[in-house]
Amino acid sequence: MEKKRVAFHTLGCRLNQADSALLAADMSDHGYEVVGWGEPAEVVVINSCAVTGVASQKSRQAVTAARKLYPDAYLVVCGCAATDEQLLAGKGALLADLLLPNPKPKSLAALLPENPAHCEHIAVRPSSVVPHCEGFTIPGVGLYSERTRANLKVQDGCSFRCxxxxxxxxxxxxxxxxxxxxxxxxxxxxxxxxxxxxxxGVNVATYRQDDADLATVLQKILEIPGDYRLRLGSVEPGPLLDRVIDLMASYPRMCRFLHLPLQNGDGDILRRMGRRYTLEEYARTVELAASKVEGICLGTDIMVGFPGEDDAAFQRCYDYLDALPLSLMHVFCYSPRPGTPAATWPGRPAKAVSHVREERLLELAAGKARTFAASQVGKMARVLLETGEPAIHGWSDNYLKVVLPPSAGLDPNTFHDCKIAGVLPGVEREVAGQCSIHNSQFSI
Ligand code: SF4
Known part of the structure; x- marks a missing residue:
C-alpha cells in the first residue's frame, strides 16, 4: 500500500499548536506518517492565524510558500485565516485544495480524498460551520514533535467581543x-x-462545566500523580484568579507563572477596548499574586496606538505599568481588523508615534525583565531541562531560561533544582521576559 505522509506548519498561538497536535494524532491514527515541514509529503496542512493584520499576511504568505514547496501535494488550510477565499486560488494558480475554518474537524483524515497524491486538485469552499456553545470532547491525544512540553486544550472561542x-x-x-x-x-x-x-484556550477564564471552573480543572489535573508540572497559559483577568493564585501558592507542581493580558494601562482606553476589568481590579490581582506566590513571573500583553490614545493617555499607561511588579511584557502596535468596531473609529495615532510608544514600552519591559531575573539570583528554581548548544539549558517554573555549564551532563527532559547564580549579559529586548541565567549551580 502506498505510503501517505503529512506535514504541518502552524502559525499563531499555543491553541493553534494544540489543534495541530490533535489533527496530527488523528492523521497518524489513520495511517499517515507525520513528517517535518519540508520533507516529502502527499498532504500538507497550514494551520493559520488572523489575530493581527500581520498574522493574516503571514498566513497568506505561508500558503503561497507551501504551494511552491509542495506543488503536487494536497494542501489544507485550516484555522483562523481559513475564511479567506483568496487562499483557494492565487494569480491564476490553485493554492489551497481545502479550506477548513474553525472549529477544527474531529477528524481531518475523514475529509481527505482516498488518494490525495493522485486526486484532481479541485478547491473546496469552506462550509459555514457555526460552532455551538455547548461543551465539547476531542478524540485522541496530541502528537507533538518535541518530548518535553505539550499543550492541553481545555476551551475554545470567546464571547467577550473586545x-x-x-x-x-x-x-x-x-x-x-x-x-x-x-x-x-x-x-x-x-x-x-x-x-x-x-x-x-482562547479565554480559559470562562471555562465552565456544571460547577467546575478553571480552578477546578487545574486542581483535578494537579491531583494526577506523575513526574510533570502544569503551566497556565494566558488568562483573562477576573475574580476567579484568586483561587488560581492559591493553587500556585500551595501546589509545587503548579508553575509560578501568570500571564494576564492587560492590553492598556489607561482607564479610558481600557473601557473603549471593551475589557471587563478596571485598572484597580487588575492591579489588585497582580499585587495579590506577587504577595502570595514567592518568585512568581507575572506577564502581560500591551497594545499601543489604539484609537483615542493621545500623549497623556500613553503616559498614564506607562506610569501604571511602571508601578506594577510585572516581569514579562509583550508590546505591540494596534492593527485594525476589518469587521471589528474599533476598526472604524477615528483618532488613531500616526504610525511613527505608535512606534515611538512601542519602543518606550519595550525599554520598560526589558528593564522589568532584568529586574525580575536579578531578583532570583541566589534563589532555587525547579528547572525542566531541554537540549541546547553549547550548554544544556532549561526553563524554570517561573519562566527563566536557565543555562547550565556544558559539563553538567544531565539528561534532557528531566527536572533539577537549580540555584540561580547570575544574569547573562546582553539580554535581547524581544525576549526580554526570558532572561538567561548562567553558571547556575544545581543540586540533584
Ligand atoms: S481579546 Fe477579548 S474578545 Fe478577543 S479573545 Fe481575548 S477576551 Fe475574547
Missing amino acids: TYCIVPSVRGPARSRDLEDILREARALIDRGYRELVLT
Whole structure:
C-alpha cells in the first residue's frame, strides 16, 4: 500500500499548536506518517492565524510558500485565516485544495480524498460551520514533535467581543471541553513522558462545566500523580484568579507563572477596548499574586496606538505599568481588523508615534525583565531541562531560561533544582521576559 505522509506548519498561538497536535494524532491514527515541514509529503496542512493584520499576511504568505514547496501535494488550510477565499486560488494558480475554518474537524483524515497524491486538485469552499456553545470532547491525544512540553486544550472561542478583536468571529463563542475528557488526555500525555502541560484556550477564564471552573480543572489535573508540572497559559483577568493564585501558592507542581493580558494601562482606553476589568481590579490581582506566590513571573500583553490614545493617555499607561511588579511584557502596535468596531473609529495615532510608544514600552519591559531575573539570583528554581548548544539549558517554573555549564551532563527532559547564580549579559529586548541565567549551580 502506498505510503501517505503529512506535514504541518502552524502559525499563531499555543491553541493553534494544540489543534495541530490533535489533527496530527488523528492523521497518524489513520495511517499517515507525520513528517517535518519540508520533507516529502502527499498532504500538507497550514494551520493559520488572523489575530493581527500581520498574522493574516503571514498566513497568506505561508500558503503561497507551501504551494511552491509542495506543488503536487494536497494542501489544507485550516484555522483562523481559513475564511479567506483568496487562499483557494492565487494569480491564476490553485493554492489551497481545502479550506477548513474553525472549529477544527474531529477528524481531518475523514475529509481527505482516498488518494490525495493522485486526486484532481479541485478547491473546496469552506462550509459555514457555526460552532455551538455547548461543551465539547476531542478524540485522541496530541502528537507533538518535541518530548518535553505539550499543550492541553481545555476551551475554545470567546464571547467577550473586545472592540479590537477578530477572534470571536473566527473562533466562535466560548465553549468548554468536557472535564473528564481533559483529564483523559492529561493522563495520557503524562504517561507518554511530557514533563510540562500548558493549559490553553482562547479565554480559559470562562471555562465552565456544571460547577467546575478553571480552578477546578487545574486542581483535578494537579491531583494526577506523575513526574510533570502544569503551566497556565494566558488568562483573562477576573475574580476567579484568586483561587488560581492559591493553587500556585500551595501546589509545587503548579508553575509560578501568570500571564494576564492587560492590553492598556489607561482607564479610558481600557473601557473603549471593551475589557471587563478596571485598572484597580487588575492591579489588585497582580499585587495579590506577587504577595502570595514567592518568585512568581507575572506577564502581560500591551497594545499601543489604539484609537483615542493621545500623549497623556500613553503616559498614564506607562506610569501604571511602571508601578506594577510585572516581569514579562509583550508590546505591540494596534492593527485594525476589518469587521471589528474599533476598526472604524477615528483618532488613531500616526504610525511613527505608535512606534515611538512601542519602543518606550519595550525599554520598560526589558528593564522589568532584568529586574525580575536579578531578583532570583541566589534563589532555587525547579528547572525542566531541554537540549541546547553549547550548554544544556532549561526553563524554570517561573519562566527563566536557565543555562547550565556544558559539563553538567544531565539528561534532557528531566527536572533539577537549580540555584540561580547570575544574569547573562546582553539580554535581547524581544525576549526580554526570558532572561538567561548562567553558571547556575544545581543540586540533584
Ligand atoms: S477576551 Fe477579548 S481579546 Fe481575548 S479573545 Fe475574547 S474578545 Fe478577543
